[in-house]
Amino acid sequence: MTRFSGQPSRKTSLTGHTDEGDEVWIIRSISQKFYNCLGCHGPIEIGDEHVVVQYVGKYGGTEHSHWHQRCAEEILYSQIRGLRQVSARESTRDRLESRGRRPAGRRRRPR
Secondary structure, three states: OOOOOOOOOOOEEEEEEOOOOOEEEEEEEEOOOOEEOOOOOOEEOOOOEEEEEEEEOOOOOEEEEEEOHHHHHHHHHHHOEEEEEEEHHHHOHHHHHHHHOOOOOOOOOOO
C-alpha cells in the first residue's frame, strides 16, 4: 500500500475503504470533551485538534473513533485503500449518517 501524505483540514476531509469494503472518513475536529486515542490509547484533551474516523458499513450503520493526527497518519492511513481528499462538506455528520442508512431490499455489490 502506498503511503498518503496529508492531513484533513477545515476545508478537506479524507476518505477511502477498508479491506472489508466499508467506507472510512477521516475528519479534522477539535475535542469538546475528553477522549482516548484508539491508536496509542493516550489522552485527547479538551480543545486538542485531532481526527474523527467515521466508518460507514457497506451493509449500513456507522461508528466512529477519535485519533491523534500523528497516530492516524502512522497507523491508520496504510490500512485504508484509495485514500483521497474530498471537500469537508461531504463529511458532515448528517451526510455520513444518511449514508449509513441503507434502504431494505437489494444491496449494491462492493467494488
